[in-house]
Amino acid sequence: MTISTTTATSDNNFDYIIIGAGLAGLSLAVSLLKNKITGRKRILLLEKSQQQYQGRTWCFWENGADWWDSLVSKTWSIATFYEGTRQLAKELAPMKYKMVHSDDYRRYVFNILRKQQNIHLLSRDVVDCKDLGTTVAVHTEEGLFFAPLVFDSRFQLAELERHKGHILYQQFIGWFIKSEEPIFDPQKACLMDFRATQDTHVSFCYVLPKTAHEALVEFTIFSKQIYSDQYLQALLTTYIDEHIDTFSFNVLGKETGVIPMTDYAFGSPSNRIIPIGTAGGCSKPSSGYTFTFVQQHVKHIVQQLAQDRLPLPFHKLQAKRFLFYDRVMLRILKEFPEKGASLFFSMFHRNNANSMFKFLANQSTLWQEINIFRKLPVLFFLRMAWREIVRDK
Ligand SMILES: Cc1cc2nc3c(=O)[nH]c(=O)nc-3n(C[C@H](O)[C@H](O)[C@H](O)COP(=O)(O)OP(=O)(O)OC[C@H]3O[C@@H](n4cnc5c(N)ncnc54)[C@H](O)[C@@H]3O)c2cc1C
Structure with a gap:
């Protein structure tokens, strides 16, 4: 089944083009529509996959509810952890751990998008994007599309091949x-x-x-x-x-x-082509959690566009210290994989779930972070942190 709802548009110019109808592309499309300014724009969503659904689950923690809450298929209020002979059950309140199925997400968003005249969904494989100065040309195997702003969720692991970091x-x-x-x-x-x-x-x-x-x-x-x-x-x-x-x-x-x-600096040489989702660096380097960061970035993008301002890439929205923590953790996981289990277990064991989840979502305060770090093997972490600092010099 294809996702096309229009076979072609006579006018190939749009206000925004979104590449990829995965987590980031769908979240952005629906959030643009929900805003009264961006919701009136002419938007093109391009997706290469002929398959309708990805069959993935996205889990995240949340205190409260947002528009996706009706799509949550299951929530849990207790989390358990095991390491060697140790086990731990943690009350998550006020947070809840939630699961959304990507099929439900896509079905829900497409139902909304298909009702809008100003949204065009096309099944196309995007080959290339070029910033032409005042507009971006998006090349597909079946033609060209133009928009002053393009949001791109294409990601290839090969992109990381020449990365010298973690x-x-x-x-x-x-x-x-x-x-x-x-x-x-x-x-x-x-x-x-x-x-x-x-x-x-x-x-x-x-x-x-x-x-x-x-x-x-x-x-x-x-x-x-x-x-x-x-x-x-x-x-x-x-x-x-x-x-x-x-x-x-x-x-x-x-x-x-x-x-x-990875600590790879996801980005784009053009500020008219904004990478989103994993391609935009929204997968947390030390845990892989992505859902919450995608939503943070999408909120920022919509707010900026509604005020006629250019959105920033995701990493610019995060306090720099979180990337540093991620780099230290990546170094440890890479060089001392045998320590990973006990570190993750101890972090949850010695801290309440609320502060851990805030920390993992880059939303903790410096004081909360110090409280988490002081319960870890401090000298070992300082040594790893020092090696990261020296690496920068
Ligand atoms: C098995 C699995 C489980 C995961 N579980 C979680 C989880 O529980 N919690 C969490 O926070 N994160 C999770 N993640 C990480 C992350 O949330 C997902 O990978 C998420 O799908 C990333 O969203 P995205 O939009 O960046 O990429 P995708 O969802 O992969 O979307 C990219 C879209 O772009 C399309 N595309 C690619 N190239 C082109 C092209 N050339 N032209 C047009 N379209 C193109 C693709 O077909 C795809 O539909 C998981 C990842 C995997 C792989």
Whole structure:
């Protein structure tokens, strides 16, 4: 099924062009529409994939609710963590951990977009974007489109090949499983189970139960290389054999993917072409969480456009110290992967969930951060921080 709702536009000039109907492109399109100034603009959304849906889940934490709340398929108020023989259950209040399915997100946003005359959805593979001075030319295999501002969510891992700083790959393989026995506690989300071996890379599983019988069980690794799906599948099945207490289960669906964990300076040489989503640096370098950062960037973009101002790239919205913390953490995860499990576990163990979630969302105060750091192996962190400082010189 294609996403095209128009076969062609006689006028190929738009106010904004959005490339990619994934998390960032959809969030931006719907948020532009919700604003009374940007909602009147002529907008083109280009998506290359002929497949209607990505089949991904996006999880995030939130205190309160926003427009996507009706799309949340499950929330949890308790999070659990495992490391070696240690285990921890943490009350998340006032936060909640939430899950949105990308299919529901896309369906909901498309239903809104399709009703608007000023939004054009086209199924096109974008080949290139060129800033021509007062407008940007977007080349697709079937023609050219123009807009003074383009929001681009295309991302290729190859873009990072020449990056001299830190790069790890966060790889996921998740199965939505249904067990015959009622084995899950739907109130509790297991966010990190580090009981798998941690020799060459940090690896953990998360288990997000929908009901007592159904859960998303997802194996995740942070590593310097990209592993095959077969390798990841073997890790996932071993985890299920060892830690999920079921005689038999069915796999209802799967999700896989790779995202970068890097201090690469995502950006664009043109301030008329604004990278968004993972391509815009919205995937947090030390955790991979993206949903909340995409929404932060989208809010900024809409506010700026409504005031006729150029939006900033995502990294300019973040206090610089958060990138520094991410770099220190990336260095540790890269050079001492065997320490990752105990560090993540200890951070959640020794701090309340609210301050941890604020910290992970780059929304903590300096005082909250000091409180988190002083409970960690301080000398080790200072040594790693020093090496980051020296690297800059
Ligand atoms: C399996 C998996 C699970 C994840 N889970 C979470 C999670 O729980 N929480 C969280 O915060 N983050 C999560 N992430 C990270 C992140 O939220 C997602 O990767 C998210 O989809 C990134 O959004 P995006 O818009 O940048 O990219 P995408 O959602 O990948 O969207 C990019 C879109 O651009 C289109 N496109 C690409 N090239 C072109 C082209 N040339 N022309 C036109 N269109 C093009 C693609 O087809 C795609 O639809 C997960 C990632 C993966 C892979």
